[in-house]
Amino acid sequence: MFAIKKKRLIAPKVVLMEVLAPKIARKRRAGQFVILRVNDTGERFPLTIADSDAEAGTITIIFQIAGKSTALLAALNEGEAIQDVVGPLGRPTHIEKVGHVVCIGGGVGIAPVYPILRAMKEIGNRVTSIISARSKDLLILEEEMRAHSDDLKVATDDGSHGFKGFPTQILQGMMNGGERIDLVVAVGPVPLMRAVCEVTRPRGIPTVVSLNPIMVDGTGMCGGCRVSVGGKTQFVCVDGPEFDGHQVDFDLLSKRLRTYADLERASAEAHKCKIGAG
Numbered sequence: 001m002f003a004i005k006k007k008r009l010i011a012p013k014v015v016l017m018e019v020l021a022p023k024i025a026r027k028r029r030a031g032q033f034v035i036l037r038v039n040d041t042g043e044r045f046p047l048t049i050a051d052s053d054a055e056a057g058t059i060t061i062i063f064q065i066a067g068k069s070t071a072l073l074a075a076l077n078e079g080e081a082i083q084d085v086v087g088p089l090g091r092p093t094h095i096e097k098v099g100h101v102v103c104i105g106g107g108v109g110i111a112p113v114y115p116i117l118r119a120m121k122e123i124g125n126r127v128t129s130i131i132s133a134r135s136k137d138l139l140i141l142e143e144e145m146r147a148h149s150d151d152l153k154v155a156t157d158d159g160s161h162g163f164k165g166f167p168t169q170i171l172q173g174m175m176n177g178g179e180r181i182d183l184v185v186a187v188g189p190v191p192l193m194r195a196v197c198e199v200t201r202p203r204g205i206p207t208v209v210s211l212n213p214i215m216v217d218g219t220g221m222c223g224g225c226r227v228s229v230g231g232k233t234q235f236v237c238v239d240g241p242e243f244d245g246h247q248v249d250f251d252l253l254s255k256r257l258r259t260y261a262d263l264e265r266a267s268a269e270a271h272k273c274k275i276g277a278g
Contacts, residue, residue, distance in 0.1 A: 001081035005058055011133075011140050013065040014108060015074050016050075022057030024049070024087045030095065030119040031112075031210065031242055034059070034087030035218040038072045042083065045069050046215045046237075048112035049088060050141075059085075062111035062140065089218045090241045093208075097124045099182035102174070103149075104130045104167050104196055106188025110141050112210055113187040118148045120185075126150050130170050132192075136161035168195045181205050186245065190254050197245040209245035211236050213256055228252050 006018040024034060033048045051060035065074045076082065093116050101120045105113035110131050121127045129149040133139045134157045146152040153170050154162030163170055175181065184207045186196040193209040200207045213236055215225040220238040227234055228249035234240065 001083065002085040003081045004076055004078050005056075007076075007078050010062070011138050014062065014138075014140055015065065016060065016062045017073075018053075018058045018060050019082060019085060020057055021059050021085050021087075022054075024085065025052040025057050025059050026054045028052050028059065028088040029092035030115040031093030032088035032090045033112075033218075033241065034061070034085050035089060035215070036061075036073065036082055036086075037084040038069060038076070039083050042072060043069050044084075044216055044218070046089070046212065046218060048115075048210075048212075048241075050111040050114055059087075062108065064108045086218065089237060091239070093119060093185075093242060095119045095123055099125065100128065100180055101125045101183045101185065102128045102130065102171065102181050104132075104171065104184065104186040104188070104192075105145075106132045106167060106186075106192040107134075107138065108140070109186075109188030109192070109210075110139075110145065113185060114141055114144060114148075116185055116187075117145065121148050121150075128153065128174070130155065130167040132156065132167040132188075134158065166195070167192070168199050171196065172199050175199070175203060175205075183208070185210075190250055190257065193245060193248075194250040197248070197250075201246055207245040208242050209248060210241045211243060211248070211253065212241065213253060227256075 003020040004017055008016050010016045028049045033046045035044050035046050037044050047061045047063055049059050050062045063070050065071050103113050103117040117127050127149050128151045129145045130153045132155040155167050184200050186193045187210045197207050213225045216222040218237045220235045225236040229243045230247035
């Protein structure tokens, strides 16, 4: 059992938890994730490790309440415990000094890009961060991102905070202005990551994306997280989660993400009805 030391709502339906997991806290590196199971009958699902404190023995996870499993997780309070937390899993981000790195996070994707930007900055890169959400109230980790960035740019769809529009427009403006960019890292919804890759492709700017497909065991055994990268099948849990964005088949990824959409909706609705009846 893994005790929840802290819990707070950081945006509507977005929860931050600090979980006691000393071994994971000591070993985790930027880009890695854990797989959780809330209780004995719960499903296994992955969440990126947003931060850790090796001395306190805690890891930080940030998630959006989207279905039954995340609703069950969000229902746990400080002092209660998660049944299983396995990790750290996945290949760590390749961190090297390349020059100017642009880190782009969209929505809850800001959480997994946060440890990457910190690691990129710590090794000596100049880091520009671009974060986005539909509106100001949905933005997360703005101050944390600002504290570790040389420059932070914010975009909201409705213009309630920062630039009105999309992060790709900010990125395109930087490129059009002649700014040298040596690497782009993008994490967020599939349409965002695809759009970023289409902006950087004509300029040949290396672009890394972090994928979050359907995943079960996290060890490469089930094959549920398979994606096509450069025409070859890769397993996100052991070969990723990060890949060359210009090589990812986003059409296939989007299709696979919708495989169980109807069942997921039905499960979430049944859970809501059960809670309501209780």
